[in-house]
Amino acid sequence: MTGLRSTTRKVRIVCISDTHNAAPGGPFKLPKGDVLIHAGDMTNQGSFAELERTVRWIEEADFQAKIVVAGNHDITLDTNFYARHGESFHNQRPQDPVECQGLLENSPSxxxxxxxAATVSLAFPDGLGVRFKIFGSPFSPVDGMWAFGYESDEASKTWDQIPLDSDIVITHTPPMHHLDEKKDIPAAGCEALRTALWRVRPRLAVCGHVHSGRGAKRICWDLGDSNIKYKEASAECWTDPGFNNKKMSLVDLSAKGGSPVQNDGSKGDGNSCGKGSGLSNFGPMVPLPADTRGQGGVPPSALCDLEALSGRMGRQETCIVNAAITATLWANRSGGKKFNKPIVVDIDLPTWEE
Structure with missing residues (x-):
């Protein structure tokens, strides 16, 4: 590699979640793209047979990169949960978590x-590739007896582990107030994740979990208000061009599409006091007051969240996508199950040249 270039190129990302044993070709079709993202709940109960079928079709899908996280229904992928509660699900046919996890762990693609977090590189025929940082997590707030749950007092610590230089974040749960509305609950997402996204401000955040929340929303973060923490300037809901027709459910965030996401992916030069922040030091290491966290302002003011903002003001906007494929409330309900289309995202990502 001759060095990173400060340019971008359009990448097509196909986003799915909550397939719950459904596979392409029947309930839904997979559009062509460069990257496939699955945001969890691949199965109903995480059995070896369920996972084997899902892994097989994902491996056969024609994408340069295929990235998955587990969800609360993929119970054998959570070793500790399965050791405690596996009998409640598979009392007649106990599953081997190591064998189940090996299907994904040993997958070549x-x-x-x-x-x-991981760094993903894509190659293209013209030699100008793409490289981006992605963070993925299966966790969601505890809601009944399901895998990968965390209590409310664990939430902030959980999401603080997202590196600040992430370009794309995949979580099974949605953030609170964004694509998380259930019939009986106006906001079923996680507030700690929403505040973490204010600090990280990735170009794209993909989730699922709440089937009825399927859709996309562009969040413009308010980074200037020094009085209200984690403030948002605006939220623009997406209108699905593929609703009730044969068109693709496309979210075009590319410059060619005319409405690029306002996010340059800047990595920052602030005080690197956060775990995994990916930032270099900015002056002497001075502990930031806790009450500046999530607060806007102009760096290097000590009154603002210096770590989240210094050298990173170009991260103005994030597009959040809830890519739930299963449209009905309960994944295992027989009869009237309905399915959504995958959500396709065109987005500009940083290039590198060989």
């Missing part, structure tokens, strides 16, 4: 993210 699937990147399985278990609350961790």
């Amino acid at each position: 699937i990147l399985w993210l278990k609350h961790e």
Whole structure:
């Protein structure tokens, strides 16, 4: 590699979640693209047979990169949960979590993210490739007896582990107030994740979990208000061009599409006091007051969230996508199950040249 270039190129990302044993060709079709993202709940109960079928069709899908996280229904992928509660689900046919996890762990073409970050590189015929940082997590707030749950007092610590230089974030749960509305609950998402997204401000955040929340929303973050923490300037809901027709459900965030996401992916030069922040030091290491966290302002003012803002003001906007494929409330309900189309995102990502 001759060095990173400060240019971008359009990448097509096909986003799905909550397939719950459904596979392409029947309930839904997979459009062509460069990257496939699955944001969890691949199965109903995480059995080996369920996972094997899902892994097989993902491996056969024609994408340069295929990135998955687990969801609360993929119970054998959560070793500790399955050791405690597996009998309640598979009392007649106990499953081997190691064997189940091996399907993903040993896949030659699937990147399985278990609350961790990775760098993804794509190659193109003209030699100008794409490289971006992605973070993926299976966790969601505890809601009944399901896998990968965290209590409310664990939420902030959980999402603080997202590196600040992430370009794309995949979580099974949606953030609170964004694509998380259930019939009986106006906001079923996680507030700690929403505040973490204010700090990280990735170009794209993909989730699922709440089937009725399927859609996309562009969030413009308010980074100037020094009085209200984690403030949003605006939220623009997406109108699905593929609703009730044969068109693709496309979210065009590219410059060629005329409405690029306002996010340059800047990595920052602030005080690197955050775990995994990916930032270099800015002056002497001075502990930031806790009450500046999530607060806007103009760096290097000590009154603002210096780590989240310094050198990173170009991260103005994030597009959040809830890509739930299953449209009905309950994944295992027989009869009237309905399905959504995958959501396709065209987005400009940083290039590198060989």
